[in-house]
Amino acid sequence: MVLTGARPEGQRKRPHKSRGRPDPSNLKPGLAARQAASRLLSAVTESRASLDGLLDPAGGNPAFTGLGDQDRLLVRAILLSALRHLQVIDAFVDRLVDNPLPEGAKALRQVLRVGAAQILYLDVPDRAAVDLAVTQADSDPRNRRFAGLVNALLRRMAREKDVLLPEITASTPDFPDWFESRLRSAYADHADAILAILSEPPAIDLTVKSDADGWAARLGGVVLPTGSVRIGRQEGPVSGLEGFEDGAWWVQDAAASIPAQLFSRLEGLDIVDLCAAPGGKTAQLALAGARVTACDQSQTRLERLRGNLARLGFDVTTQLTRAQDLVAPEGFDGVLLDAPCSSTGTVRRHPDIPYTKGAEDIMRLARVQRDLLDHASGLVRPGGELVFSNCSLDPEEGEEMVAGFLTDHPAWSIRPVDAARWPGLETAITAKGEIRTHPAMLGNDDPRLAGLDGFYAVVLVRS
Numbered sequence: 412m413v414l415t416g417a418r419p420e421g422q423r424k425r426p427h428k429s430r431g432r433p434d435p436s437n438l439k440p441g442l443a444a445r446q447a448a449s450r451l452l453s454a455v456t457e458s459r460a461s462l463d464g465l466l467d468p469a470g471g472n473p474a475f476t477g478l479g480d481q482d483r484l485l486v487r488a489i490l491l492s493a494l495r496h497l498q499v500i501d502a503f504v505d506r507l508v509d510n511p512l513p514e515g516a517k518a519l520r521q522v523l524r525v526g527a528a529q530i531l532y533l534d535v536p537d538r539a540a541v542d543l544a545v546t547q548a549d550s551d552p553r554n555r556r557f558a559g560l561v562n563a564l565l566r567r568m569a570r571e572k573d574v575l576l577p578e579i580t581a582s583t584p585d586f587p588d589w590f591e592s593r594l595r596s597a598y599a600d601h602a603d604a605i606l607a608i609l610s611e612p613p614a615i616d617l618t619v620k621s622d623a624d625g626w627a628a629r630l631g632g633v634v635l636p637t638g639s640v641r642i643g644r645q646e647g648p649v650s651g652l653e654g655f656e657d658g659a660w661w662v663q664d665a666a667a668s669i670p671a672q673l674f675s676r677l678e679g680l681d682i683v684d685l686c687a688a689p690g691g692k693t694a695q696l697a698l699a700g701a702r703v704t705a706c707d708q709s710q711t712r713l714e715r716l717r718g719n720l721a722r723l724g725f726d727v728t729t730q731l732t733r734a735q736d737l738v739a740p741e742g743f744d745g746v747l748l749d750a751p752c753s754s755t756g757t758v759r760r761h762p763d764i765p766y767t768k769g770a771e772d773i774m775r776l777a778r779v780q781r782d783l784l785d786h787a788s789g790l791v792r793p794g795g796e797l798v799f800s801n802c803s804l805d806p807e808e809g810e811e812m813v814a815g816f817l818t819d820h821p822a823w824s825i826r827p828v829d830a831a832r833w834p835g836l837e838t839a840i841t842a843k844g845e846i847r848t849h850p851a852m853l854g855n856d857d858p859r860l861a862g863l864d865g866f867y868a869v870v871l872v873r874s
């Protein structure tokens with residue numbers, strides 16, 4: 412089939428008076444959101460910009476932050492769907508063209524990805540999705556000559572999706588090569604199950620100050636082995652849920668709640684949280700009665716931590732510093748190093764990661780973590796504990812990096828995690844007594860309630 416489509420019925424070419432950024436309020440409804448989605452998708456897939464940064468209400472991309480609330484929700488939904496299914500979307504587009512899309516036609520690719528995400532995965536009438544995609548192509552000088560192709564291709568996609576989508580999904584890898592091959596080599600037996608669940612939107616887990624059973628009943632959730640309350644997906648923002656304003660709970664993946672729970676004692680002790688923002692683990696440490704010093708190298712993220720801790724009513728000391736620059740001659744009873752990492756354990760929440768990170772980042776970050784761990788070990792008082800954790804699935808940033816630390820620091824050893832403390836999570840405890848969670852754990856027939864972020868955590872002590 413040769414795709415040279417006409418314009419959709421009734422659609423007339425729009426005049427182009429200005430090449431500056433259009434005022435979103437003058438655009439056809441939904442067009443500004445689609446344009447923003449294409450621009451942000453291009454920033455993620457071509458410039459490796461992090462989606463979190465682009466969507467940040469304070470410092471995010473103006474194409475997004477300048478939109479109204481409804482459009483922002485739409486852009487977020489388009490981007491999450493497009494990134495969760497990017498390989499399938501691209502394969503579907505490529506199936507429908509006789510000749511590959513022109514190499515330089517990157518802007519066209521993004522328009523098609525956004526249209527395909529709406530047609531294949533979102534609850535948008537096909538016709539509206541096609542019409543908007545054509546209008547979008549027509550409004551961009553780079554894409555105007557492809558408006559007919561956009562029309563014909565997306566119409567055909569809408570017509571044939573019921574037959575072709577299952578077939579293309581079955582024959583297309585879910586993720587880029589580097590990501591999938593590292594995952595398969597580390598998790599041979601579980602890799603298929605992990606890859607299958609990574610394309611599913613995640614559940615929402617809450618860490619509650621007290622009365623997990625009561626909060627589970629009030630919010631229609633379940634209590635997990637970590638003590639977290641899992642409430643499944645929500646339509647609106649969680650800030651609208653009971654208990655948010657009162658600071659009764661905070662959002663934290665169940666796996667992320669494990670590291671702070673690994674200290675054998677916290678009440679009345681001096682604990683430093685070295686990479687603390689936005690403060691989920693700091694809050695746990697404070698809740699357990701520790702005197703917490705929360706450090707982070709980012710001023711804006713530390714501000715966010717202060718806001719979060721204020722809502723929760725916790726009083727902690729904060730310090731803007733790089734962890735490796737922290738000097739504390741007295742030391743601390745406990746040190747938590749929740750280190751910066753590739754975050755590959757959080758792909759359900761952050762589907763941009765396979766496109767913004769690469770194998771080279773894993774190696775670079777493993778070196779950063781090792782430097783941080785070397786410094787952190789010097790901050791622990793005799794008899795104290797050092798908990799190291801991160802949300803990477805890659806052993807090079809976890810098990811292997813810590814093994815290297817122990818080889819170079821023979822006075823240090825692993826204090827094995829007590830399996831009896833974690834009923835239901837026994838399979839997450841390694842032979843050496845570390846914690847290794849992955850997204851196929853905590854299975855549930857309902858994928859909306861299944862899974863766990865990938866996390867690595869270990870307790871280190873000096874003999």
Ligand SMILES: C[S@@+](CC[C@H](N)C(=O)[O-])C[C@H]1O[C@@H](n2cnc3c(N)ncnc32)[C@H](O)[C@@H]1O
Nearest residue numbers: 686687688689690691692708709733734749751
């Ligand atoms: C994985 S997040 C921490 C999440 C946090 N522990 C929590 O539970 O909410 C990593 C944090 O480390 C901070 N960070 C990265 N490198 C750092 C460094 N060298 N020193 C201090 N903070 C650092 C980042 O700004 C980021 O806020």
